[in-house]
Amino acid sequence: MPKQVDHRERRGRIAExxxxxxxxxxxxxxxxxxxxxxxxxxVGMVQHYFATKDEMLLxxxxxxxxxxxxxxxxxxxxxPEPRDPYEVIRIVLVExxxxxxxxxxxxLALVAWLGRAVENPELARYMLEGTRxxxxxxxxxxxxxxxAGRVAARIDPLRTADGLLAFADGLSSHLLQxxxxxxxxxxxxxxxxxxxxxxx
Amino acid sequence: MPKQVDHRERRGRIAExxxxxxxxxxxxxxxxxxxxxxxxxxVGMVQHYFATKDEMLLxxxxxxxxxxxxxxxxxxxxxPEPRDPYEVIRIVLVExxxxxxxxxxxxLALVAWLGRAVENPELARYMLEGTRxxxxxxxxxxxxxxxAGRVAARIDPLRTADGLLAFADGLSSHLLQxxxxxxxxxxxxxxxxxxxxxxx
Numbered sequence: 001m002p003k004q005v006d007h008r009e010r011r012g013r014i015a016e017x018x019x020x021x022x023x024x025x026x027x028x029x030x031x032x033x034x035x036x037x038x039x040x041x042x043v044g045m046v047q048h049y050f051a052t053k054d055e056m057l058l059x060x061x062x063x064x065x066x067x068x069x070x071x072x073x074x075x076x077x078x079x080p081e082p083r084d085p086y087e088v089i090r091i092v093l094v095e096x097x098x099x100x101x102x103x104x105x106x107x108l109a110l111v112a113w114l115g116r117a118v119e120n121p122e123l124a125r126y127m128l129e130g131t132r133x134x135x136x137x138x139x140x141x142x143x144x145x146x147x148a149g150r151v152a153a154r155i156d157p158l159r160t161a162d163g164l165l166a167f168a169d170g171l172s173s174h175l176l177q178x179x180x181x182x183x184x185x186x187x188x189x190x191x192x193x194x195x196x197x198x199x200x
Numbered sequence: 201m202p203k204q205v206d207h208r209e210r211r212g213r214i215a216e217x218x219x220x221x222x223x224x225x226x227x228x229x230x231x232x233x234x235x236x237x238x239x240x241x242x243v244g245m246v247q248h249y250f251a252t253k254d255e256m257l258l259x260x261x262x263x264x265x266x267x268x269x270x271x272x273x274x275x276x277x278x279x280p281e282p283r284d285p286y287e288v289i290r291i292v293l294v295e296x297x298x299x300x301x302x303x304x305x306x307x308l309a310l311v312a313w314l315g316r317a318v319e320n321p322e323l324a325r326y327m328l329e330g331t332r333x334x335x336x337x338x339x340x341x342x343x344x345x346x347x348a349g350r351v352a353a354r355i356d357p358l359r360t361a362d363g364l365l366a367f368a369d370g371l372s373s374h375l376l377q378x379x380x381x382x383x384x385x386x387x388x389x390x391x392x393x394x395x396x397x398x399x400x
Contacts, residue, residue, distance in 0.1 A: 170366030
């Protein structure tokens with residue numbers, strides 16, 4: 001049988017190398033050359049998969065984004081049935097926050113890229129789609145919570161989801177600024193959710 | 201009388217030129233050379249006032265930050281006495297949002313700089329102090345609102361201020377992503393504040 005090259009595995013290895021370099025030396029150090037060296041592949045190999053540094057970074061964002069989504073799915077799946085919508089929302093928001101070095105560098109990359117997205121339509125679309133998808137998921141969770149009588153029927157799920165996501169993204173930004181310890185950030189989130197949810 | 205050079209005026213003129221270039225051509229275009237050309241001064245003059253590009257950008261952030269603070273003071277001052285704490289908080293938050301091109305490029309600069317602050321302690325300190333100052337101001341406004349019976353006595357003013365500021369900063373970031381129109385963003389803010397404030 002002909003040898004099959006696992007392209008996805010190779011791209012993933014490059015993405016992992018990018019995050020290793022960025023965690024160790026900062027995002028600016030994650031050049032094609034440095035990433036290739038870290039991945040143990042040639043610069044030409046990286047360029048074979050990614051025509052530009054931006055393409056490489058975009059894939060790396062998607063790669064680790066999937067990892068985080070997988071962790072959310074696992075943690076939500078481990079909740080006892082019927083799942084408490086409060087806990088589901090808390091997990092979805094907490095898992096995206098920069099509470100450890102890997103998520104910190106990921107959020108830093110998103111922030112750095114938000115600034116560049118004005119000049120890069122593909123990146124802007126990726127970020128906007130990700131934000132919309134999450135906002136819609138939060139709105140669905142709020143509807144479920146309303147149906148279960150945990151959130152007041154009078155609130156607008158979509159506008160409230162917009163606010164909840166804005167709140168979580170701002171809190172992430174404040175964590176990057178070291179305004180809060182991780183524990184404080186979780187307290188601020190609990191305080192926010194307590195105002196939204198009725199007592200169980 | 202010897203001619204007095206107005207250094208503050210000169211630095212301000214350079215800061216204004218920086219924002220003009222950034223609004224027109226993007227932040228990356230705001231190099232010392234371009235800013236000097238826009239301000240109608242020599243590169244040497246810019247370098248006389250700012251040893252590095254970072255110093256120039258930091259001053260430009262402070263310069264326009266003062267302008268926005270001045271606008272908040274004026275709008276709050278124009279409210280009828282006794283000032284409604286709901287309206288004061290709304291003005292403080294709305295005026296910081298990227299709702300016009302000048303504020304948009306300012307917020308973009310803050311976002312771009314948040315990413316760089318990890319490597320620039322002076323910048324990190326400036327951003328953290330600004331965030332803390334605003335958080336403390338919001339906490340004071342919430343205490344005033346509690347004393348006036350407009351916000352429930354049981355909430356923790358500092359944690360709630362943390363949440364309010366996180367919410368506003370996240371909403372600004374979503375405005376940059378074009379998730380919301382300015383009108384939608386103001387609606388999301390109103391919805392948030394309505395949940396915090398008791399009916400007048």
